[in-house]
Amino acid sequence: MSPSRRFGTSLASQLLRTPLPPSTTRTAFGRHCYHSYDHPPAVAVSYGSTEQAILSAAYTHVPQHGFSQRALALGAEDAGYPTISASVLPDGAFSLIRYHLVTRREELSGKTKTIFGEKNLGAQQLSTAARVEQLTWERLLGNKDVVHRWQEALAIMAQPSYMPSSLKELSLLADDIWFLAGDTSVDPSWYTKRASLATIYASSELFMTTDKSEGFFETRDFLRRRLEEVKQMGSVVGSVSQWLGFTANAGINVLRNKGLRI
Amino acid sequence: MVPRLPVRDLTSRMLPTSSRRQLSTSSKTNAATTETRSTQHPPPGKRKPLTKEQRDFLSSALRVNQAGELAATLIYTAQTPVVVARHPHLRPLMKHMYDQEAGHLDTFNALIAKHRVRPTALYPLWQVLATGLGWGTALMGREAAMACTEAVETEIGDHYNEQIRTLLEMVAEWEADGYEVGPELRDLISTLRRIRDEELEHLDHAVEHDAQKAEPHWLLTGVIRAGCRGAIWVSEKV
Numbered sequence: 001m002s003p004s005r006r007f008g009t010s011l012a013s014q015l016l017r018t019p020l021p022p023s024t025t026r027t028a029f030g031r032h033c034y035h036s037y038d039h040p041p042a043v044a045v046s047y048g049s050t051e052q053a054i055l056s057a058a059y060t061h062v063p064q065h066g067f068s069q070r071a072l073a074l075g076a077e078d079a080g081y082p083t084i085s086a087s088v089l090p091d092g093a094f095s096l097i098r099y100h101l102v103t104r105r106e107e108l109s110g111k112t113k114t115i116f117g118e119k120n121l122g123a124q125q126l127s128t129a130a131r132v133e134q135l136t137w138e139r140l141l142g143n144k145d146v147v148h149r150w151q152e153a154l155a156i157m158a159q160p161s162y163m164p165s166s167l168k169e170l171s172l173l174a175d176d177i178w179f180l181a182g183d184t185s186v187d188p189s190w191y192t193k194r195a196s197l198a199t200i201y202a203s204s205e206l207f208m209t210t211d212k213s214e215g216f217f218e219t220r221d222f223l224r225r226r227l228e229e230v231k232q233m234g235s236v237v238g239s240v241s242q243w244l245g246f247t248a249n250a251g252i253n254v255l256r257n258k259g260l261r262i
Numbered sequence: 263m264v265p266r267l268p269v270r271d272l273t274s275r276m277l278p279t280s281s282r283r284q285l286s287t288s289s290k291t292n293a294a295t296t297e298t299r300s301t302q303h304p305p306p307g308k309r310k311p312l313t314k315e316q317r318d319f320l321s322s323a324l325r326v327n328q329a330g331e332l333a334a335t336l337i338y339t340a341q342t343p344v345v346v347a348r349h350p351h352l353r354p355l356m357k358h359m360y361d362q363e364a365g366h367l368d369t370f371n372a373l374i375a376k377h378r379v380r381p382t383a384l385y386p387l388w389q390v391l392a393t394g395l396g397w398g399t400a401l402m403g404r405e406a407a408m409a410c411t412e413a414v415e416t417e418i419g420d421h422y423n424e425q426i427r428t429l430l431e432m433v434a435e436w437e438a439d440g441y442e443v444g445p446e447l448r449d450l451i452s453t454l455r456r457i458r459d460e461e462l463e464h465l466d467h468a469v470e471h472d473a474q475k476a477e478p479h480w481l482l483t484g485v486i487r488a489g490c491r492g493a494i495w496v497s498e499k500v
Contacts (some may be wrong), residue, residue: 034320035378038444039312175378184375186328188385262344262401 047099053079054086057097066149067096069155094162097153101169104142105176112136112180131181133227136201137220139173140208144216150209174198192234200226310441316432321379321424322498328370329382329420329497333392334363337414340396341407348406355467359411362460369453373398374406382497391493395486408473413486415465422458426451 007029029198058075065071072086074094089095115134116126126134137140157166174194185193203226208219312320338360346353374381382388400409429451433443476482 023410033379034312034317034324036312036317036320036444036446038446041310162457179378184372186371186374188381190381191383256343256347261347 042102050081051089054081054089055096058086058096059099061104062100062146062149063097065095067100067146067153070092072096091162094156094159094165097156097162098165098169100146100153101166101173104139105169105173108135108139108176109143109180128183129227129231132177132183132197133224135177135180136197136204136227137223139177139201140216140219140223143205143208147208150205154209156205161227170198170202173201177201189234196230200230263474267407270376292369296396301345307442309444310436310439319369320377324370324374324377324379325382326421326494326497327425328367328374329365329388330421330494331370332364332385333388333395333493335360335367336389336392337396337410338363340393340411341400342395344400345404345407352404353469359464359467362464366460369457373450383500384496388493388497391489395489399482399486403476405472405476408468408471408477409479410486411468411484412465412473412485414482414490415461415468417487417490417494419458419465422454422461426454426458468469 054072054076056075057078058072060078061074065074069086069092072089072095074081076086077083091098112135115138116131146153156162171194174197177197178193183193191214200223204219204223207222208216211219213219252262337358342353342356342360346356373379394498395410396407399406429447433451436443473479
């Protein structure tokens with residue numbers, strides 16, 4: 001047996017031994033579940049060391065080779081593993097896409113301090129809506145280096161077997177952005193806020209793939225307009241429900257004044 | 263050897279065998295590692311990460327508590343004008359009970375936001391049902407309104423007691439293994455205790471104010487208690 005082959009088999013067994021949980025278990029663990037500050041989970045939501053090495057090396061080849069097996073193979077080589085070892089990754093090219101989604105999302109919490117840090121020291125505090133816009137924009141900029149490859153990635157993400165995993169990542173992103181923006185709503189708007197932000201993010205991301213403007217300023221405007229629309233929509237719904245509540249209350253009080261014991 | 267995750271163990275663990283859930287800090291799958299751990303104590307000040315089951319338990323506990331306190335504030339809001347119109351002397355009592363419930367709701371709202379727990383998806387449904395329950399019992403008279411409070415607070419008291427018991431077991435197991443328990447959980451336990459005591463105080467107030475003279479008392483409290491248990495069961499999940 002040649003040394004490289006022996007190395008290959010030991011690598012394969014090593015990869016197989018390090019638990020590579022299917023995508024669902026990894027993300028489901030952190031999904032809208034009690035987030036402890038005193039007793040944080042032992043393993044952060046990230047990758048095993050071998051997987052991490054291959055994926056991060058492969059990621060640098062994405063701008064040139066796209067989210068593909070080729071990029072994975074080159075990454076495995078760079079990381080010092082045989083080219084074939086990339087095929088041990090469970091979802092092939094999609095694992096590279098998910099790596100992009102997860103790492104870019106996890107970067108946001110670190111960036112929050114640099115984005116809002118200086119501004120918070122000043123007297124003016126940004127509103128939650130402004131923070132949401134800022135964070136969403138920051139996340140969109142995370143796609144900057146791979147934006148010419150992103151349509152291919154979207155096509156892979158839309159495949160039925162990867163769809164649930166992609167949507168889960170999208171919902172985690174929306175949840176993270178609202179949390180980092182300091183939103184504390186715990187009524188049904190919790191759901192509508194996340195759903196509308198996820199929709200806006202996905203459409204802005206698609207818009208960005210065809211945006212040729214300087215610094216993607218057209219995408220930024222697109223994002224701003226969509227968020228503004230949702231805000232107006234929300235205030236209309238709020239006003240209507242407030243009016244309905246007031247009218248119903250007033251009606252009951254009139255009846256009570258008439259002597260009805262209700 | 264690679265410990266394979268026995269799915270059967272997990273599911274049997276997740277399905278409550280009794281009405282109260284046992285949340286072990288160590289699952290059977292890593293029994294081997296816990297054995298070595300118990301012989302050599304962890305360094306002082308080390309905190310054990312929460313397991314998946316414990317996080318699930320805490321999420322559903324906070325979610326159901328928020329839903330419960332929301333319902334309680336709405337029940338009192340709906341009852342107050344009707345009851346007070348007929349019995350003005352009950353105004354301070356109703357206000358006192360409402361104020362405490364509003365305080366509890368604020369507490370759980372803050373906890374849910376802090377710990378990033380999803381609020382219940384049936385929020386609007388609980389709003390409608392609770393308002394209807396409060397208004398309906400108030401229309402039936404002072405005794406019925408108090409019987410409603412009696413039934414609700416009995417169920418809620420039991421429910422909080424179960425949660426406190428589960429949390430204390432969890433903490434006791436950590437301490438037995440030599441781990442430290444963070445202030446977050448200690449505060450949660452003391453908050454739950456305080457709120458439980460206040461709920462049981464409402465129960466006493468209700469009984470003092472002729473809750474048991476409602477006609478038919480057994481039917482009214484039976485229906486409301488069954489409804490509460492159903493709502494708690496659903497809110498823990500959805």
